[in-house]
Amino acid sequence: MIGDRLIIEADGMQNHDDRAADPDGPSLRHTDLQRDARAAALGHETLRFDHAIIIHHWGVVEAAVLARVATGPRLA
Known part of the structure; x- marks a missing residue:
């Protein structure tokens, strides 16, 4: 949880099954x-x-999270 409303979910390899x-x-x-x-x-x-x-694409993940935090109220 970031702030009081943003949830970050990381799905493991088993979610592909x-x-x-x-x-x-x-x-x-x-x-x-x-x-x-x-x-x-x-x-x-x-x-x-x-x-x-x-x-394999951590930069994409990082950019998405940082962009959402920067634009969202109560997330920074």
């Missing part, structure tokens, strides 16, 4: 989107990054 948690249950992506929606209903914003972008 759509049904890793339970083959008969909701996908991990679906579960993440539900959590994001619940957070949004409470006034939070989520920036979500997967393993590959964090490891």
